[in-house]
Amino acid sequence: MEKKPLILVTNDDGITAPGLRALIEVMNQLGDVIVVAPDSPQSAMGHAITLNSTLYCSPITIDEKDIHLEYSCSGTPVDCVKLAVNEILNRKPDICVSGINHGSNSSINVIYSGTMSAAVEAGIEGIPGIGFSLCDYSWEADFDAVKDYVKTITENALKNGIPKGVVLNVNFPKLKKNEIKGIKICRQAKARWIESVDKRTNPMGRDYYWLSGKFVNQDKGEDTDEWALENGYVSVVPVQFDLTAHHTIQDLNTWEFDH
Amino acid sequence: MEKKPLILVTNDDGITAPGLRALIEVMNQLGDVIVVAPDSPQSAMGHAITLNSTLYCSPITIDEKDIHLEYSCSGTPVDCVKLAVNEILNRKPDICVSGINHGSNSSINVIYSGTMSAAVEAGIEGIPGIGFSLCDYSWEADFDAVKDYVKTITENALKNGIPKGVVLNVNFPKLKKNEIKGIKICRQAKARWIESVDKRTNPMGRDYYWLSGKFVNQDKGEDTDEWALENGYVSVVPVQFDLTAHHTIQDLNTWEFDH
Numbered sequence: 001m002e003k004k005p006l007i008l009v010t011n012d013d014g015i016t017a018p019g020l021r022a023l024i025e026v027m028n029q030l031g032d033v034i035v036v037a038p039d040s041p042q043s044a045m046g047h048a049i050t051l052n053s054t055l056y057c058s059p060i061t062i063d064e065k066d067i068h069l070e071y072s073c074s075g076t077p078v079d080c081v082k083l084a085v086n087e088i089l090n091r092k093p094d095i096c097v098s099g100i101n102h103g104s105n106s107s108i109n110v111i112y113s114g115t116m117s118a119a120v121e122a123g124i125e126g127i128p129g130i131g132f133s134l135c136d137y138s139w140e141a142d143f144d145a146v147k148d149y150v151k152t153i154t155e156n157a158l159k160n161g162i163p164k165g166v167v168l169n170v171n172f173p174k175l176k177k178n179e180i181k182g183i184k185i186c187r188q189a190k191a192r193w194i195e196s197v198d199k200r201t202n203p204m205g206r207d208y209y210w211l212s213g214k215f216v217n218q219d220k221g222e223d224t225d226e227w228a229l230e231n232g233y234v235s236v237v238p239v240q241f242d243l244t245a246h247h248t249i250q251d252l253n254t255w256e257f258d259h
Numbered sequence: 260m261e262k263k264p265l266i267l268v269t270n271d272d273g274i275t276a277p278g279l280r281a282l283i284e285v286m287n288q289l290g291d292v293i294v295v296a297p298d299s300p301q302s303a304m305g306h307a308i309t310l311n312s313t314l315y316c317s318p319i320t321i322d323e324k325d326i327h328l329e330y331s332c333s334g335t336p337v338d339c340v341k342l343a344v345n346e347i348l349n350r351k352p353d354i355c356v357s358g359i360n361h362g363s364n365s366s367i368n369v370i371y372s373g374t375m376s377a378a379v380e381a382g383i384e385g386i387p388g389i390g391f392s393l394c395d396y397s398w399e400a401d402f403d404a405v406k407d408y409v410k411t412i413t414e415n416a417l418k419n420g421i422p423k424g425v426v427l428n429v430n431f432p433k434l435k436k437n438e439i440k441g442i443k444i445c446r447q448a449k450a451r452w453i454e455s456v457d458k459r460t461n462p463m464g465r466d467y468y469w470l471s472g473k474f475v476n477q478d479k480g481e482d483t484d485e486w487a488l489e490n491g492y493v494s495v496v497p498v499q500f501d502l503t504a505h506h507t508i509q510d511l512n513t514w515e516f517d518h
Contacts, residue, residue, distance in 0.1 A: 041311070043310065043311070044307060044308045044309075044310045044311075045305070045307045046304070046305035046306030046307040046308070046337075046376065047305030047306060047370050047371050048303060048304045048305040048307045048371075049303045049305070049371055049470065050303075050470060051302065051303045051470060052300070052302070052303075054459075054461075054467040054468065054469060055467060055468040055469070055470065056465065056466075056467050056468075057466075057468060058466075078305075078371075079470065082454050082456075082470055083456060083468060083470075085454070086454040086455070086456045087456040087458070087468065108383060108500070110502055111306050111379065111383070111500055111502075112306050112307075112308055112337075117305065120370065124367060124370070124451050125451065152516055153516075156514040156515065156516070160513075160514060163504065163507040163510055163511075165449075165504070166504045166507050182516065183516045185508050185511045185512050185514075186508075187501075187503040187505060187508065188501050188502055188503045190424075190501070192383050192384065195341050195344070195345040196345065197341070197342060197345045197346040199346065200313075202313075206315065207315075207316075207317075208313040208314060208315050209313065209314040209315075209316060209342060209346065210313060210314070211308065211309060211310060211314065211338065211341055211342075236511065237502075237503055238503065238504040238507040238508060238511060239502045239503070239504065240502055240503070240504035241367070241370055241502075242446075242447050242449070243369055243370075243447055243496075243498045243499055243500075243502070244446040244447045244496055244497065244498070244499070245422065245424070245425045245497040245498065245499035246446060248422040248425050248497040249444050249445075249446065249497060251422055252422075252444045252495065252497060253444050254419075255415040255419060255444075256415065257411055257412075257415070257441065257442045
């Protein structure tokens with residue numbers, strides 16, 4: 001009998017998030033599952049790691065029916081991957097999947113995303129990594145609609161491997177299952193948040209701020225993740241962690257550094 | 260008289276860090292300086308932002324002799340840039356410099372670095388961004404040795420601009436001023452941390468963990484930041500925030516998604 005793949009599952013919304021439970025359900029059909037996920041929400045944590053503080057990580061049972069092992073960790077999504085790979089697992093996982101995030105991680109959001117940082121950390125450690133996100137921030141989002149897509153993308157990654165130095169950023173549109181048109185391989189759209197800062201005064205008279213903002217897609221391309229999502233497709237962006245802008249090196253070599 | 264450039268200064272080691280004070284000193288020679296920096300160390304915070312909590316940000320005087328404005332902020336380096344640009348400053352800064360970090364942010368460390376995330380956030384907002392780091396973790400590191408280089412690189416960026424969609428990751432070797440050989444434009448070395456997890460038991464009998472590790476450069480290239488630093492040069496890597504691995508899109512289009 002062929003050995004079942006070992007699948008590491010994590011997220012950034014925390015171990016009790018419905019998106020994580022949906023991802024576990026799909027992964028249980030594909031291999032042996034180990035969950036190492038944050039004990040509290042860690043959205044927008046980017047690639048933060050815990051270096052100056054202690055980490056707690058304990059086995060936990062969320063549902064008595066579950067057959068897989070789960071660990072709840074006090075750290076960030078990246079901490080979860082590091083602890084899983086270096087302490088909890090006795091062999092390297094065949095794949096690491098993160099999500100399904102409650103909310104979009106398309107275009108520039110990839111930079112801020114704890115979900116994607118977990119996948120990137122896996123990639124850095126030589127493990128195929130995929131981050132899944134649904135463009136619906138609601139805790140009651142309909143993850144059933146996207147489970148087949150999660151399965152087929154993961155199956156492809158297990159079968160074909162993911163190109164070296166790359167992880168996948170998968171986003172699902174907020175649509176019913178029969179409304180989703182298929183999967184598109186995309187590039188990251190050029191987009192940004194136009195910030196607004198909400199200034200308030202606390203009961204002690206001290207000013208404080210809330211960050212919020214409006215997402216603006218500045219990219220008219222039809223090969224972007226934003227275009228795919230707006231037009232009913234699942235977007236898959238290959239994300240690299242060599243951040244070098246190779247095409248600019250020649251230009252920068254014209255700078256005058258003698259002084 | 261020509262208008263002086265407006266320079267936003269931040270870091271991730273916190274507003275009292277000697278590396279920040281050195282950076283401010285250089286920037287005061289080049290333009291009008293505003294400092295918005297974290298009130299406590301924020302190393303390894305990656306691109307984390309504060310969305311689910313309040314932010315405090317208040318004017319502070321570190322040294323009575325200082326002529327520039329300084330603000331101390333309860334958030335991450337990225338929060339500092341967002342608050343500065345959207346709340347504190349009344350015009351867009353001409354450049355944002357971050358650092359000088361106490362410790363290396365070369366090669367894969369760019370991913371975890373709060374210093375670099377502040378520069379990247381500036382880049383996303385259309386502001387030229389540079390992160391400076393000295394390969395010396397000591398609080399008493401010798402920043403005098405690198406001030407001339409900080410100045411000449413920033414002058415070049417102000418004069419030539421930084422290519423669109425790119426920020427600069429500058430690292431200095433831990434050397435005396437006369438031992439530094441010059442500046443090299445580099446690519447990010449392929450390197451990683453080989454983790455070790457230190458498991459301990461707290462006084463209440465509960466296990467906890469410390470993350471640590473050993474940095475391993477797997478890259479033999481002589482055009483990398485690691486090579487430059489090991490050979491006595493200042494490394495400058497152009498860093499992009501379009502993370503798309505464009506060269507892999509064709510390959511991924513061969514995946515079979517029909518089911």
